[in-house]
Amino acid sequence: MPNSPSDRSAPPRRVTVQRKGPLLMEGPVEVELEDGSLVRSDRFRVALCTCRRSRRYPWCDTSHRDRA
Numbered sequence: 652m653p654n655s656p657s658d659r660s661a662p663p664r665r666v667t668v669q670r671k672g673p674l675l676m677e678g679p680v681e682v683e684l685e686d687g688s689l690v691r692s693d694r695f696r697v698a699l700c701t702c703r704r705s706r707r708y709p710w711c712d713t714s715h716r717d718r719a
Contacts, residue, residue, distance in 0.1 A: 690710075
């Protein structure tokens, strides 16, 4: 299985943690949701929602931002 944790030749994925924002992750990514379903993004970078306010959860749509 390529890019599995046991495949040491594959470069690690980078995740960027922001104080008040989503997790930014280098893609492509596959996310397993609580119900066991899988969602996938083939984009080169994705934003994963951490506040659960996104209408596109698990993808961030910036709903976490304070509105003026």
